[in-house]
Amino acid sequence: MKLVLTFLMVLMAQSGWADTLVPVRTIRAKQIIHAEDLAYKSVDIAGAFSDPAELIGQEARVSLYAGRPIRPGDVGPPAIVERNDLVVLKFRRGGLLISTEGRSLGRGSEGDIIRAMNLSSRSTLSGRIGADGSIEVR
Template identity: 35%
Template structure:
């Protein structure tokens, strides 16, 4: 009989421990205040929780989420400044010389990302670094 009571107590403790753990860690999670679509840039009113303003505001969602969903770093990315197939301005700087032309982005990326771009006039594929919305700097 004592063995049965000990087993029951152990099973009860095991069953209740995930509930207690999730209740304590729920306060540490960043959650959404409303349903958001993929590609939405998070604003202060969209998220709640510790470090939400520092870690998530200004980032772009990689997938749609429901209201009250727990956000993790895999749900967000830096906002895209250049999208694939978008017309971009190519900037070439060397010393005092600066040249600009147009191109077509073959990849997408955020600030500082290196992407492939096709020069519209020469039709050559080159690589550049994103320096702003629709701006790609090409280095020799």
């Protein structure tokens, strides 16, 4: 498949066609995009992806249908926290760090803000997901 993508890239570059990446099959939401899932289509659509490196390894946020362009809002980094996961809730203020156990009420990737429940107090709060999967609350 990589040979086909390379051939298409060279052919399109020589002919001056606009190239847009499209899925070759339906990719369901929450699935990771692989190189063999992508092909070029000779249409120019504003905002659509044209570089496979920007898509490979990303997670589909919505269903992506074969032959339709992929837009930036349709994909994102893979989720590291799933709904109902047990997570560490962290509160930082100056040199103080308080950690407790919580349960995520949503799913997301690093940097996303999601809601979580403190298992000790049963209160819900919002926080930002860290690289280690913990949630930093304010």
